[in-house]
Amino acid sequence: MQYSRVLGTGSYLPSRVMTNADLESIVDTSASWILERTGIEKRHLVGDTETCCDLAEAAARNALDAAGIAATELDLILVATTTPDQFFPSTACLLQQRLDVHGCAAFDLQAVCAGFVYALDVADKFIRTGAAKHVLVVGAETISRVLDWTDRTTCVLFGDGAGAVVLGAADEPGIISSHLHADGAYKELLQIPGGHGNGRPEAAFMEMKGNEVFRIAVTTLGRIVEETLEANGLTRDDIDWLIPHQANIRIIQATARKLDLPLERVIITVAEHGNTSSASIPLAFDQAVRDGRIQRGQTVLMEAFGGGFTWGSVLLRY
């Protein structure tokens, strides 16, 4: 039996930083409101000429270096993003060109904030079936470009960034199990309603009913962690680290409470990054690997929830 394991991680944040205080001059808000309701202190935003592929490339190169893998050894490049540079080619194909590799499969996957968890599952399945030996999985977003900067209920919550992992074939897991779900019934609560496809390109900005999203996210994430533990006959004591999607510190605290997991065992970056959608989990993962908190052999539970709604988890031994 073939499994997949994480060979290396990488991440990248654009250099421009916007603090809560900076936002006070853009919309009717206060730094203290944002901090108290979300736990966010600041976020990184792309500059005028920076694109999703720029962020993806920097994170990917870091991950390849950490894995000790040359880009030419990749069999698949997978980019989870909701904010691609252009309609097509996919950001994965643009990234492939930047990495100067030619011929391996490359495609984007769109599951909004659950995108990275979805992409890890897909990559794992490519490796388990023997279709690939090395897969680059990137979560990269320039969410700032699809925000309505006059809407205080959304623009204060998000940031830009990218994270990446290189997965490689292994005799033992690695990725132990993944659990993916979606329910398209909740479109009205969180969406970018416009697009060329429905003749409304002018409405391509995020809309959210935050309060309702919050309640459903807390319940759903509680269920997905239970589902993951049950499927593997594990208890919370078997989990060394929880890496949650970084949307709101209160959602993270609620999930940790549900697991009865002390916050010291939860990787939290929401204060510095805000919600970077599909980049949030790989950014947090890379940070905790590089600062030495997550060690080889430890068990990591990732969980995410996003527009669609989509949600899911990945349980892995690092």
Ligand code: COA
């Ligand atoms: N600054 C100041 N006040 C704000 C504000 C802002 N940026 N945004 C909203 N408010 C106001 C509201 O207008 C409302 O005022 P009112 O009571 O006079 O009507 C008040 O604050 C409370 O709004 P509410 O939406 O109930 O706040 P909340 O405690 O639910 O926090 C969110 C709002 C968005 C932070 C929270 O609902 C949330 O995090 N939701 C989930 C978001 C999420 O995770 N989305 C992505 C999923 S991947």
